[in-house]
Each structure stands twice: as structure tokens, then as C-alpha cells.
Amino acid sequence: MGLHDRLNTLRRQAGSDPPAPGRTSAEAHAPASEPASGNVLDEIRARLDRMGVAGTGRTRANPPPSSAVVRPDELAKRLNGELIDEHLVRVDRIIAASHAHGRHTLELAREPASPFWSSDQRVGFIDTETTGLAGGAGTVAFMVGLATLEGGQVRLRQWLMTAFAGEGALLAAVDAALCDCDHLVSYNGKTFDLPLLRDRRRMQRRPDAPETAHTDFLHPVRSLYGHAWPDCRLRTVEERLLGLDRQDDLPGSEAPWAWKAYLSFGRSEDLERVVQHNTDDILSLTLLGPALASVLAQPVAHEASVEGAARLMERLDGPAAARRLLEGHQKSLSAPGLLWLAREWRREGRYDQAVPVWESLAERGVQEALEALAKYHEHQRRDWERALRYAEQLEPGPRADGRLERLRMRHEAATR
Known part of the structure; x- marks a missing residue:
């Protein structure tokens, strides 16, 4: 060239x-x-x-020859959208609840998603396509998609820049749509998408968007499946939870090149595939709330981590909800999960339930259980002999040594 x-x-x-x-x-x-x-x-x-x-x-x-260059108005027609600004295409469509997405239909999106959000909240599902995946001042969101639930159906709006000069119009359109949402849902959006949009607003001298509640599903998925899955990419979540096997999908990593090919040569084939990729990403987000809510209710049935589910419940719904989940899956808990449950019972004074758990773990040499039993017999039962027996099994250290010395003195005094 x-x-x-x-x-x-x-x-x-x-x-x-x-x-x-x-x-x-x-x-x-x-x-x-x-x-x-x-x-x-x-x-x-x-x-x-x-x-x-x-x-x-x-x-x-x-x-390519000038006849092969797809101008913005023609691109809008190909996408069944409209050119709402000189360099901005908007695609606005309603997707029926009967639309199949993996082994589900979009009817699942209407199911309860507690504890992630309540049914009376106006939820927006957001995803961006950008000129790079590393972030930084040179990265631009050339496309933003936002889905909302309206009348039992999914309304999907996508804004696509056809030139860098369209960024101001894109941000203005997206911000206007976000005003109707009081809870946002994304996948890795807390780390990437929303900070990127914030930085681009500031570079365009636009005001920051109002703060809203935000659920980033990457973190719940890691808590539930980080121990079992090879990775927690959205593609993996789709395959394992939603049964979605994307056919002829353009990977998100190739989206920057598709947009640059359009800017440089007016080629739109791959850019049209980026729009479909963005659509699939967002439709998956609309289903993940109810899908993950089912996992939280029955983590063992979904081969998820019970402890990870309890951590999520504690953060989203409080300690009592986490304790109930642990109690309901006690037989499936690992040693750390059992210790957590025993600590909750101890806080409530339910030693009759906590002590058997500590005793079973103490037989395996679990130090926290040995220490808990030493404390219990010293302070609750005032049984110096049994407390001393558990304290002698603790690994040496300032705190363990101090407890051991104190118990020996009390035991000697009691046997005189």
C-alpha cells in the first residue's frame, strides 16, 4: 500500500x-x-x-476496489439496523422468549435470579467489543451491546462505531440507555468493560455514569467451578452450564482485526460476525442469573464447590444463608468447610453440634480442630486433663506453648 x-x-x-x-x-x-x-x-x-x-x-x-467498500449506511442495512449518527450504527431488536440458546430458551431469563438481583430491579446485561484486550489509553470500545427484559422478552440494543469519530455519539447513546438500568450484569466487566467505558468518557470529556449495582459473573463462576474446570472463560461456562456450542463463532480476540479491516478497507464480513458474537455473549448473560441461582440451591447436583457456594451466599445474602447451605450439605464438605460450619455453630453456642465435627477432624490431625477442642474443654468444660491431651498434639509455637504450660499448671494443681 x-x-x-x-x-x-x-x-x-x-x-x-x-x-x-x-x-x-x-x-x-x-x-x-x-x-x-x-x-x-x-x-x-x-x-x-x-x-x-x-x-x-x-x-x-x-x-479492495471501491465497489467492494461497504459504507456505513449499507452496513446498517446488512445488520438490520439504522445509521443514527454519521459514524454510528444502532441495531435494536426484540428477541422472543422462545428463542433457543443452547439447551435452554430465553424463557429462562424470566426465572428468579436471587440472590444476584431481585425481580423488581431493572437489569441491564452489558458487553463490549474493543480494539484490544489489554486496556490502556489506546483501547477503544467500538461496539457496546445492552440487553434488557421487557414484557417477558429480551430487547437487545447494539451500537457500532464505523469510525473513531463516532465514539462521542456511541457513549452518549449508551449512557442514555444505562439511565434506565439500576443493576448491571457482565462477564469480567468490573475489571475490563466498565472501567474502559469510564476512561473513554473522561477522554471525551463526558461525565461519569451514575453508580449502579453490578454483578460480574466471572467471580461467582470462579468460586463455584474454579477448582474443577480448566478455565472460567464465558465460552466454557456456556458449554458446561447452558449447553451452548457456538458454530462458526468469531473469537473475541479477533474482533479488533475485524473492525480494523472495516476501517482500512471497508470490509464488513468479519465485522458482521462480531455483531453475532456480541449477541451470543449477551444472551448468555441473560440466562446465567437463573442458571447460577439453581447451582447455589443445589451445588452438589451441579458438581460445584459447596464452600464456594457458601462464600457467595455469605457475601450476597448474609452469614445465616451461608450457614444453612453448609448445614444442608454437611456430608459433602471438605475439612475447611466443616471447620467453617463448626465456627458458625460455636458462635451460636451450639457446642453439641460443633464438638463432634472437631473430634472427627482432630483424629486426622487438623490443627484448628485440636485447638478448638483444647479451648472447649478448658473454658467450657473446665476439664484440664482432656484439654491438656489436645493441647499436647498442637504444633509448637508461642501461643500453643503458652496454652500447654497453663494447662499443665492447672492440671497439677487439680491433682494435688
Whole structure:
């Protein structure tokens, strides 16, 4: 690609039309009385062609003919959307509850999702497609999707920039839609999507969006399945929880190149696939609330971590809800889970339930259980002999040594 073509590409990315065919960039800006000779440009063009790309020895592919360039208005038609600003396409559609997504339909989205959110909240499911996955000042969200539940159906709105100049209009449209939501749902949105939108607003000198409640499903999935699954990517969650096997899906990592191909050459095929990828991501989000609520209710049946489910319940619904979950799955608890349950019983003075748990763990040499039994027999039963028996099994340390010395003195005094 010559310098003239590269300059035209940069103009398209910025949202400006390139100069008319047959005119160089210099000619387009030069006074009419001083036509450009083009000799310098020809020399630079030849040097760039000889250099190739980043020292690989290959020249860049030529852009497609102008007839193959998909202009923004044509792109909007292909997506069944509309051009709402010079460089912004909006796709706004209603997806019926009968729409199949994996082994479920979108009717599942209407099911209760407690404790993640309540049925009276206005929930928005948000996902972005960006020019890079690392974040930073140079990363831009070129597409934002937002789904809401309306009348038992899913309303999905997607805003797609066709040039960098469309970012202000995109942020304004997204912020207006977010005003109707009081709870946001994302996947890795707390770390990536929402901070990115916040930073882009500030770079566009726009006010920050109002604070709203936010559920980032990456963290519940890690708590429930981080011990068992190879990873906790959304794709893995879809396959294992929703039964969704995406066909001909464009990976999210390729989305930046699809958008750059449109900016550079006007090619829209892969960009249209990005829109479908974003659609699938968001539809999955609408189903994950009820799906994960079912996992929390029966973690063993869904092969999830009971302790992880209890941690979620404690954070979302309080310690009492976590304790009830642990009690209901006591036979499936690991040693840390049993210790947690015993601590909850001790706080409530239910030693008749806590002590058998400590005794079973003490037989396995669990230090916390041994210490708990030593404390129980010293302070509750005042049985120095039994307290001393457990204290002698503790690993040496300042606290254990001090308890051991105190109990020996009390035991000797009691046997005189």
C-alpha cells in the first residue's frame, strides 16, 4: 500500500472522506496555482513497497476496489439496523422468549435470579467489543451491546462505531440507555468493560455514569467451578452450564482485526460476525442469573464447590444463608468447610453440634480442630486433663506453648 493509500485509510478511520480519485493528499491541500509534482510521493511509495511490512519482505495487501467498500449506511442495512449518527450504527431488536440458546430458551431469563438481583430491579446485561484486550489509553470500545427484559422478552440494543469519530455519539447513546438500568450484569466487566467505558468518557470529556449495582459473573463462576474446570472463560461456562456450542463463532480476540479491516478497507464480513458474537455473549448473560441461582440451591447436583457456594451466599445474602447451605450439605464438605460450619455453630453456642465435627477432624490431625477442642474443654468444660491431651498434639509455637504450660499448671494443681 502506497503512502497515498495509507493517508486515505487514516482519513477513513477518523471519519473523513479521502480526496477525490486522481488527486494526491498534497494536491488536495495545495493551492490551485501550485499543482504538486508527485515526484517525492512516488519515491516514498517505492521505498515503502521495497521495505514491505516490519522487515518481513512482504508488501501490504492492496485494498479492495471501491465497489467492494461497504459504507456505513449499507452496513446498517446488512445488520438490520439504522445509521443514527454519521459514524454510528444502532441495531435494536426484540428477541422472543422462545428463542433457543443452547439447551435452554430465553424463557429462562424470566426465572428468579436471587440472590444476584431481585425481580423488581431493572437489569441491564452489558458487553463490549474493543480494539484490544489489554486496556490502556489506546483501547477503544467500538461496539457496546445492552440487553434488557421487557414484557417477558429480551430487547437487545447494539451500537457500532464505523469510525473513531463516532465514539462521542456511541457513549452518549449508551449512557442514555444505562439511565434506565439500576443493576448491571457482565462477564469480567468490573475489571475490563466498565472501567474502559469510564476512561473513554473522561477522554471525551463526558461525565461519569451514575453508580449502579453490578454483578460480574466471572467471580461467582470462579468460586463455584474454579477448582474443577480448566478455565472460567464465558465460552466454557456456556458449554458446561447452558449447553451452548457456538458454530462458526468469531473469537473475541479477533474482533479488533475485524473492525480494523472495516476501517482500512471497508470490509464488513468479519465485522458482521462480531455483531453475532456480541449477541451470543449477551444472551448468555441473560440466562446465567437463573442458571447460577439453581447451582447455589443445589451445588452438589451441579458438581460445584459447596464452600464456594457458601462464600457467595455469605457475601450476597448474609452469614445465616451461608450457614444453612453448609448445614444442608454437611456430608459433602471438605475439612475447611466443616471447620467453617463448626465456627458458625460455636458462635451460636451450639457446642453439641460443633464438638463432634472437631473430634472427627482432630483424629486426622487438623490443627484448628485440636485447638478448638483444647479451648472447649478448658473454658467450657473446665476439664484440664482432656484439654491438656489436645493441647499436647498442637504444633509448637508461642501461643500453643503458652496454652500447654497453663494447662499443665492447672492440671497439677487439680491433682494435688
